Amino acid sequence: MSAALDPAAAGPLTKPDRLPARPWFASGPTVKPPGWELADLAGAFLGRNFRHPDGRAKLRTVITRSAELLGLPPGYQLAIVPGSDTGAIELALWNLLGHLGVEVCCWENFGFTWLVDIVQQLRLPAVTVHRADRYGALPDLSRVNFDHDVVFPWNGTTSGVCVPGSDWIPDDRAGLTICDATSAIFAMAMDYTKLDVITWSWQKALGGEAAHGMIALSPRAVERLGTFQPDRPLPKVFRIARDGRLVAEIFDGFTINSPSMLAVEDVLRSLDWCAQVGGAAELIARSRRNLDAVARWVRDSPYVDFLAEDPRTVSSTSICLRVRHAAFEQLSREQQAAFIARLCARLEECGAGYDLAPHREAPPGLRIWGGPTVETADLELLLPWIDWAFAANLHELGYE
Known part of the structure; x- marks a missing residue:
């Protein structure tokens, strides 16, 4: 042999x-996180109305501590939304796309999932696809047109292929950059100023529970919400703008629908751990x-x-x-x-x-x-x- x-x-x-x-x-x-115990969740705000000031204070703390620990740039708005990272990025796609042409970067399962949303569900007419021809490779990012809105994952969770930093994204872009960052946030160095929409969940780098997503919007993305109203119906769980304005209370702990306060307590424990270790x-x-x-x-x-x-x-x-x-x-x-x-x-x-x-x-x-x-x-x-x-x-x- x-x-x-x-x-x-x-x-x-x-x-x-x-x-x-x-x-x-x-x-x-x-x-x-190391050292986690079920007893850590003993202080969860359970059996109560999550909109009570004490419940809302916990939700607000998740938002403010996440923004502080990540070092999000001034003016970025952060909210807890339904549906994990999937809900967060679909909320962004349904609210923001259609004003300009769209460029979609696909090199693994989730990039192709967002492409299906954009082409088959939103049925947007002007879509350019930058597609890797095999798992393990990236598409040619130099061909992306930033006069359009750009949708991409920072890290391909199913391929183990991440973008090589953010130098390929210009500062003077006309379109918005919409980044699925769920398996990169809190784990990879990212220049947030290059990203107009950042989505993630608690169940990746923080070891949190599923079902809840986070979405961060740059001032440019917030401006888009005020100047562009998509010609499509929006499900209730996607409605973060009203009458041409951001629904500010959603970004202050007043969530769109009922969150799990047990999961909220869990991610607060993860954020404490993050702060404690550095x-x-x-x-x-x-x-x-x-x-x-x-x-x-x-x-x-x-x-x-x-x-x-x-x-x-x-x-x-x-x-x-x-x-x-x-x-x-x-x-x-x-x-x-x-x-x-x-x-x-x-x-x-x-x-x-x-x-x-x-x-x-x-x-x-x-x-x-x-x-x-x-x-x-x-x-x-x-x-x-x-x-x-x-x-x-x-x-x-x-x-x-």
Whole structure:
């Protein structure tokens, strides 16, 4: 048998002797902040009207603390909205698009999801699509026309490919930049002045609960809401403007619909943790250290590589890996998916790592969440277990 098919090249068949203390590596909802306990939520404003001053004060605190910790520029308006990041970005698309032409950047599942909204649901006529031809690549961002509105994810959660900073976005753009930032905010350095709409959820970098989204609007986006009224009906949960003006109370803790005050208490705990460890800068550094740990392993590994083709675009949160072992590459797509499912099952059975399978739209491989709520020491303990599970899979296939 050739050395390329040798299971020993993928790792030992002897199980590692140490497990991660917290083996949760799902890409959303993600692991809670270190030290989190259910008792932390004892102060939740439950069984009460959330519009009571005490309930609204908690909602307002989520908004003001998030803005302060992120360092949002002066004049940016921030609100809690329904429907997680999906609700937040769809709210932006339905309220703001149609005034100018639209440019949509797509290189993984969620970019294509917003494209479907824009083309099939909003049915906008002037849409230019910048499409990557494969997972792992970016489209040519130099071709984006910023005289139009531009919609893009900062980080492709299902591909592990992020934009290489914001230099490609001009300061003097005519259109709005609408950024799905859910797996980048609090985890990647971002120049918010280049972004007119920023959306995210609590369930990524903060380890919060799902169902609630955040939307930040620049003064230019607020101006658009006052000067442009879309020729379409808007569902109630999308209505953030009225009579040509922003509904200011929504951006002051008076949410559009009933929020979960248990989830609100949970994210307040996450924001406290963020402040205690050093703020957003330290959360970004924690995520970067996690990526560095995986990068060292990838560099020394004979059978895995990053799915992202350009090192500048490798995500530090949704770390997506492809398998480049000859035995794996000889399998059909269905067999590769089964191989990965078996590998992930081995890890879960041992309590070494949970939810490491790729997104259903992505190529067969692994996806490891490296956001700031993950401890680097746990990641470092996970990686030998992946080596063991991969070698065990090869052995099971008969590569002796």
